Amino acid sequence: MSDLFDLAIVGAGPAGLAALIAAAEASDGRARMAIIDSRPQPGGQYYLQPPPDFQPPARESFLHHRAEAQAWFARASACDADWLLDTDxxxxxxxxxxxxxxxxxGRDALRCLSARGVILAVGAYDRPIPFxxxxxxxxxxxxxxxxLLKSQGLLPGRSIVVSGSGPLALAVAANMxxxxxxxxAFxxxxxxxxxRSLRHLPALWGQWxxxxxxxxxxRVLRRARVPIRLGWAAAAAHGEGELRAVRAVRLGPDWRxxxxxxxxxxxxxxxxIVGYGFxxxxxxxxxxxxxHVFDPRSGNDAPAREADMASSQPGLWIAGDGAGIGGAALAQIEGQIAGIAAMRDVGYAQRERAEAQIGRLRGALRREQRFAALLAALFTPGPAFYTLAQDDTLMCRCENVPRSALVAAAQDGAQTxxxxxxxxxxxxxxxxxRMCAEAVAQVMRAARQSGYSPPPAALDPDLSPAATPRAPLWPLTLDELRRxxxxxxxxxR
Ligand SMILES: Cc1cc2nc3c(=O)[nH]c(=O)nc-3n(C[C@H](O)[C@H](O)[C@H](O)COP(=O)(O)OP(=O)(O)OC[C@H]3O[C@@H](n4cnc5c(N)ncnc54)[C@H](O)[C@@H]3O)c2cc1C
Structure with missing residues (x-):
């Protein structure tokens, strides 16, 4: 069939770009490929670029790891592929x-694209915890x-409190x-x-x-004399129509x-600014x-995969943060493995050669997986942290649903x-x-186990934090649908 691509890659972040380059190399440039991303430029979250027509005073300084990013963009754009950017x-x-x-x-029309194989490299989003x-x-x-800062050079305020757990919270506080x-305050x-870090020292080895x-x-925070509180978090935001003050609390060993x-x-x-992971x-x-399987260590639902990033569905591979949070380096290795495996299975790469290439990536893969497990173990908020939300706190902000309504639903017998x-x-x-499912799952777990007093000590693996998604994943207008x-x-193209 002439209208069939050999491979379509969804997401042009570190995982998607690495998959494209690896697939192009593995197929000696013969595979017909497409790469699609919602954003107008490649790079994903890690190599996020300012919009093409936006010229901040020092445009290039906005790019994270600039030389590395530009090398990836150059290699990816040299691949023979159809680029569909600005496309959901x-x-x-x-x-x-x-x-x-x-x-x-796309920007002006709905389209469809068929491919023998698909790599999903769609990344992750912030994990919000209501308070x-x-x-x-x-x-x-x-x-x-x-x-805001990376793509527009804008600060969210003049006097900023940053509350979070994990490397991004520290990075954002320093960036501000x-x-x-x-x-x-940080x-x-x-x-x-x-x-707790001392117990995980081996996983830090080599992460210089x-x-x-x-x-x-x-050091940036110390030099700027930022008040730093370890083991504390924002418990309430106060103000009339705009933020005026933040109340912070100290947390117990279980995040209570x-x-x-x-x-x-x-x-x-x-x-x-709040950031408790992804x-x-x-x-x-x-x-x-x-x-999909629930991982209690990270509190996330993630697709089950084989060692070559194949999902449980034939012809579908999943790489990068969209399959479990691991950072850009892990995303790139997984992207390469998925790209090679896809070319092997659609018949462009010789099997033994593909296996050998994948085998050479295993050491680096394991090292990054160990580091990802360390981050999950150290920084994933415990269930007790979700008790920051009070009865009238909105849990679903799109539909204005307070916590009390979720508890009432659980008491009425809702199980999932x-x-x-x-x-x-x-x-x-x-x-x-995307914003509320995890918090809703936590309320359900607590309600199931004890009706809130006390909150559960462990996550219940049976309760997936994801509701069944339905297409369209993003709202479409009636005008788009009639065309x-x-x-x-x-x-x-
Ligand atoms: C908010 C955030 C901030 C981060 N900050 C840092 C940091 O400061 N330092 C650091 O080291 N790491 C940071 N990370 C982690 C790092 O960015 C990721 O580990 C890395 O980008 C993962 O690469 P990826 O290719 O898996 O996903 P991403 O880089 O997220 O790329 C996924 C791409 O898929 C596209 N996409 C998703 N869904 C669709 C769809 N339905 N249709 C079309 N396109 C789609 C997105 O537009 C995106 O470009 C951050 C992650 C996030 C989520």
Missing amino acids: VWGITRLDDAGWQLHLR PGWTLPGVMTAGAAQN AEAGARVA LHAAPRLIR ARLREGHHYW PLPGAQNTETFEADAL TPAVQLSRLAGCR INEVKGLTRAGMGLCQG PVETVEPGR
Whole structure:
């Protein structure tokens, strides 16, 4: 069939770019490939670029690891592939014979594209954890604040509190200070961090560049005399229509907010940045019918994969943060493996040679996987942290659903996220549960186990934090739907 691509890659971040380059090399440039991304430029979250027509004073300084990023862009653009940027994949369906159809929304039309193999390299998004005041203007996630700074050179406020756990929270706090903001406080939530890190020392061995980067950020905060509180977190945001102050609390060893005035401090601020890790974007892999497993260490639902990144569905591979949070280096290795495996299975790469190439990547893969496991063990918020939300705290901000409504649904017998969704509309709004599903799952777990007193000590693996996704994954207008759908064919764009 002439209109069939050999391979379509969804996502042009580190994983997608690496997959494209590896597949082009493995097939000696013979495979007909397409790479698709919602953003107008490649790079994903790690190599996020300012928009093409935006010229900040020192444009190039906005790019993270500039020389490395430009080398990846140059290698990827030398590959023979159709680039569909500014294009969302809003659905995926299996073709009767073999392969997949992707449903696309470009800038001016709906399109579809069919391919024998698909690599999903769709990344992750911030994991929001609701607390009183989190919907107040001025409160945003670490990813949102980083995007403002990286893509537009904008600061979210003048006096900023950063509260989070993990490397991104530290990086964002330092980036804000370096960009000229007053960081009113840096609250690092993970309790007993130093003691627990000692247990994981072997996984840190060899991660010198990352440790240097972390040390640099730490020194930036010390030099700027930022008040640093380890084992503390933002518990409430206060203000009328805009943020004025942040109430911080000290956390117990299981992340439970501790009572008492000695465990509370208030900081004046006009912006609060919160970042407690990431959630893999599993909507497309779930829509495609892939099997998913819940990982209690990271608190995330992720697609089950073989060692060559193959999902449980034939002709579908998944690489990068969309399959479990691991960082850019792991995403690149997984992307390479998926690209080679896809070319092996669609018949462009000789099997033994492909296996040998994949085998050579295994050592680096294991090292990065160990590091990812360390980050999950140290920084994933415990279930007790979700008790920051009060009865009237909105859990689903798209549909205005407070925690009390979720508890009532659980008391009425709702057992799954989908049942809660049906009863309360939580997860039915614009974000389709990306912002609230995990918090809803935590409320359900707590309600199941004890009705909130005390909250559960361990996650219940039976309760997936993802509701069933439905196409379209992004809202489409009626005007778009009434127009004819174009078919994208290889080399004809
Ligand atoms: C908010 C955030 C901030 C981060 N900050 C840092 C940092 O400061 N330092 C650091 O070392 N690491 C950081 N990371 C981690 C690092 O960016 C990731 O580990 C890395 O980018 C993973 O690469 P990836 O290719 O798997 O995903 P990504 O880089 O996220 O790329 C995924 C791409 O897929 C596209 N996509 C997703 N869904 C669709 C769809 N349906 N249709 C079309 N396109 C789609 C996205 O537009 C995106 O370009 C951050 C991650 C996130 C989520």
